[in-house]
Amino acid sequence: MATKIALVTGGSRGLGKNMALALAAKGLDVILTYHSKKEEAQAVVAQIEALGQKAAALQLDVSVSASFDAFFAEISALLSSKFGADKFDFLVNNAGIGVYNSFAETTEQQFDTLVNVHLKSTFFISQKALNLLNDGGGIVNISSGLARFALPNYSAYGTMKGAIETLTRYMAKELGSREIRVNVVAPGAIETDFGGGSVRDNAQVNAFIASVTALGRAGVPDDIGGVVAFLCTEEARWLTGQRLEVSGGMFL
Numbered sequence: 001m002a003t004k005i006a007l008v009t010g011g012s013r014g015l016g017k018n019m020a021l022a023l024a025a026k027g028l029d030v031i032l033t034y035h036s037k038k039e040e041a042q043a044v045v046a047q048i049e050a051l052g053q054k055a056a057a058l059q060l061d062v063s064v065s066a067s068f069d070a071f072f073a074e075i076s077a078l079l080s081s082k083f084g085a086d087k088f089d090f091l092v093n094n095a096g097i098g099v100y101n102s103f104a105e106t107t108e109q110q111f112d113t114l115v116n117v118h119l120k121s122t123f124f125i126s127q128k129a130l131n132l133l134n135d136g137g138g139i140v141n142i143s144s145g146l147a148r149f150a151l152p153n154y155s156a157y158g159t160m161k162g163a164i165e166t167l168t169r170y171m172a173k174e175l176g177s178r179e180i181r182v183n184v185v186a187p188g189a190i191e192t193d194f195g196g197g198s199v200r201d202n203a204q205v206n207a208f209i210a211s212v213t214a215l216g217r218a219g220v221p222d223d224i225g226g227v228v229a230f231l232c233t234e235e236a237r238w239l240t241g242q243r244l245e246v247s248g249g250m251f252l
Contacts, residue, residue: 002085003027003028003029003053003054004027004028004029004089004090004137004232005028005029005030005031005079005083005085005088005089005090006020006023006028006029006030006031006088006089006090006091006092006232007030007031007032007033007075007088007090007091007092007129008020008023008030008031008032008033008092008094009032009033009060009062009092009093009094009095009121009125010032010033010034010035010062010094010095010096011030011032011033011034011041011044011057011092011094012032012033012034012035012037012040012041012044012057013037013040013192013193014192014193014194014221015094015142015187015190015192015194015221015224015225016032016092016094016095017040017044017221018221018222018224018225019092019094019224019225019228019229020032020044020048020055020225021044021047021048021051021225022225022226022228022229023090023092023225023228023229023232024047024048024051024053024055025051025229026229026230026232026233027053028053028089028090028229028232029053029054029055029083030048030053030054030055030056031055031056031057031058031075031078031083031088032044032045032055032056032057032058033057033058033059033060033062033095034057034058034059034060035059035060035061035062035095036059038057038059041057042057044057045057054082054083056078056082056083058071058074058075058078060095062095062116062117062121062125063113063116063117063120063121064116065116065120065121065124068124068125068128069128071128072128072129072131072132075088075132076132079132086132087132087133087134088132088133088134088137089133089134089136089137089138089232090137090138090139090140090232091125091126091129091133091137091138091139091140092139092140092142092228092232093121093122093125093126093139093140093141093142093164094142094228095117095121096117096118096142097113097114097117098157098194098196099113099114099156099157100153100154100157100196101153101156102152102153102155103155103156106155106156110156111156114156114157114159114160115160118157118160118161118164119160119163119164119167122141122164122167123167126139126141126171130175133180135178135179135180136178136179136180137180137181138180138181138182138183138231138232138236138240139171139175139180139181139182139183140182140183140184140185140228140231140232141164141165141167141168141171141182141183141184141185142164142184142185142186142187142228143161143162143164143165143168143184143185143186143243144157144158144161144186144187144188145186145187145188145189145245145247145250145251146158146161147161147162147164147165147186148186148245148251149250149251161186164184165184165186165243168182168183168184168241168243169241172240172241173241176240181231181236181237181239181240182240182241183231183236183239183240183241183242183243183244184242184243184244185224185227185228185231185244185246186243186244186245186246186247187219187223187224187246187247188209188213188218188219188245188246188247188248188250189209189213189218189219189247189250190218190219190220190221190223190224191206191218191219191220191221192221199218200218206218209250212250212251213247213248213249213250214248214249214250214252215248215249216248217248219246219247219248223246223248224246227244227246231244
């Protein structure tokens with residue numbers, strides 16, 4: 001049976017890196033994208049290859065939708081040259097940034113940036129991927145616990161993630177005829193460099209997160225990657241249109 005291939009956006013660092021490595025550990029080959037840090041991306045590729053899987057990294061700025069056609073032409077050529085395939089099986093829409101500002105002070109530019117990076121990219125990268133995505137494959141969109149509960153200064157970010165959760169259900173409905181499963185994973189607060197690394201590096205923030213989490217600590221990247229990888233396996237074949245919050249029980 002042919003090895004399955006996953007495409008992970010924003011796979012050079014943080015949660016995306018963890019997802020890419022978890023997918024490789026499950027026996028999938030991985031294509032990952034990076035925004036600017038090519039050396040970090042190539043280091044992840046080397047780690048995946050050390051696990052015995054094929055891997056490659058491509059540059060992509062998910063905020064520039066005009067580049068997506070050229071990007072998928074590049075993917076098509078790469079699938080043929082490196083993976084001996086004409087299509088891939090799973091898409092993980094992970095790439096993202098954080099904007100931390102009060103509702104009253106969020107600028108239109110900040111809002112538009114979040115629309116482009118999170119919402120528009122998830123919509124149109126998924127749409128452009130359809131011709132290269134195998135029937136019976138899957139798409140995993142990444143949301144946030146902040147789509148369910150509200151914390152100050154995340155109004156624009158949480159809005160994008162709420163929209164992604166709604167989009168996921170529509171995608172699941174419309175792509176079901178091709179047996180393509182579409183689910184959304186919503187991490188809670190995770191110790192990464194995301195948002196300036198406040199959850200990881202600020203002891204006060206970390207203690208607050210732990211105090212409102214049923215399992216009593218902030219999350220770490222290893223809590224997330226395996227869940228995304230699971231959704232890209234045969235064991236998850238009957239899961240679609242679902243939201244999996246992976247937060248350790250924040251604000252239950």
